[in-house]
Amino acid sequence: MGFIGGPGETQIEVDRRLISERITKLSRELDKVRKTRESHREGRRKTPFPIIAFVGYTNAGKSTLFNRITQATVFAQDLLFATLDPTMRGVDLPNGKRVIFSDTVGFISDLPTHLVAAFRATLEEVLAADVIVHVRDISHPETEQQKRDVIQVLEELGISDTQRESMIEVHNKIDLLSEEERREIVNIAKRRKDAIALSATTGEGCEELLELIGKQLAAEWRQRALVLAADESAVVAWLHRHADVQSLNYDKDGNAHLKISIAPEEEARLEKMRTSATASAS
Ligand SMILES: Nc1nc2c(ncn2[C@@H]2O[C@H](COP(=O)(O)OP(=O)(O)OP(=O)(O)O)[C@@H](O)[C@H]2O)c(=O)[nH]1
Ligand SMILES: [Mg+2]
Known part of the structure; x- marks a missing residue:
């Protein structure tokens, strides 16, 4: 045994x-x-x-x-x-x-x-x-x-x-x-x-x-102010999902004035998105 x-x-x-x-x-x-x-x-x-x-x-x-x-x-x-x-x-x-x-x-x-x-x-x-x-x-x-x-x-x-x-x-x-x-x-x-x-x-x-x-x-997030043109509404929507939007006002031309707080990696993405949008628009 x-x-x-x-x-x-x-x-x-x-x-x-x-x-x-x-x-x-x-x-x-x-x-x-x-x-x-x-x-x-x-x-x-x-x-x-x-x-x-x-x-x-x-x-x-x-x-x-x-x-x-x-x-x-x-x-x-x-x-x-x-x-x-x-x-x-x-x-x-x-x-x-x-x-x-x-x-x-x-x-x-x-x-x-x-x-x-x-x-x-x-x-x-x-x-x-x-x-x-x-x-x-x-x-x-x-x-x-x-x-x-x-x-x-x-x-x-x-x-x-x-x-x-x-x-x-x-x-x-x-x-x-x-x-x-x-x-x-x-x-x-x-x-x-x-x-x-x-x-x-x-x-x-x-x-x-x-x-x-x-x-x-x-x-770690950065505070920043941002003005987006009227045709950048997709970016505004994106920011609502990926950043903290503290204030948002539209002027008479439809430009969006934002105060946001954003993570470094999201900020990099944001810059890329806007550069490529400008590039394809011109
Ligand atoms: N009383 C009490 N028991 C807890 C608490 N949290 C976890 N336990 C018990 O502790 C034991 C281990 O919990 P787990 O969540 O499996 O621990 P773990 O850190 O995931 O363990 P590993 O996956 O082995 O690394 C389980 O029996 C849980 O029920 C608590 O807040 N109070
Ligand atoms: Mg476990």
Whole structure:
């Protein structure tokens, strides 16, 4: 009994074989995830919406938060990749801005060395994120160590300065804390501009997270004034979808005078659109 190996195989040899089989299987699975993601990434780059990536230690509550936030307000039926990749979903923020949320694979310390590379590869799409949301299990006894591990992985991955500056920290699972601890954690987060205490399970604090994400996106945005000719109404419509239109007035000639706030990449698109329109008109 308990002896399931071939003739002459000791229990330790059997264990070793089973573990190595398990590792091979895991490697293969990670490889598959990476390949699928690579093929989707191409399509994703073309999405006109900013990407918000949830990262964090395993079990921190990323998927729970992802589901809570995206279930209430999902609009993604029309986006092809939403059906291809369940870890990406679209949401309208409270300020009306449309974004894509991305759930990622959780980080685990003491990963076997040869799995680390595969794991990192699955995380690479975080580099394409406009805002990184670091989800932490604030009720976990090792939450500080976990945070350090995650930050180290992100640094090694090579996140940009802008990503580092706009990173949001979610202190999740506050429902598991005592009343006193809870008050303290909530207050600490309130004093920081870049942190939110919440519970993905009860939903408490989730709305504030969406507001904060909206603010972080807007922080990189540029304010500008713009005059568009009467025949550029398509551009005005486009701006309503891709920028924050703060004011819009028409003069007697039908020119539109706008004050907008716009993300750098959208501004580049806007310039391109207007140049090509002028070129084809002349
Ligand atoms: N009490 C409580 N439990 C939570 C909360 N958020 C998540 N959980 C639980 O924590 C466990 C892990 O949640 P997941 O959302 O799967 O965690 P994850 O970060 O996606 O984990 P990985 O995918 O492994 O990286 C689940 O049992 C959740 O029900 C919370 O706010 N409060
Ligand atoms: Mg998950």
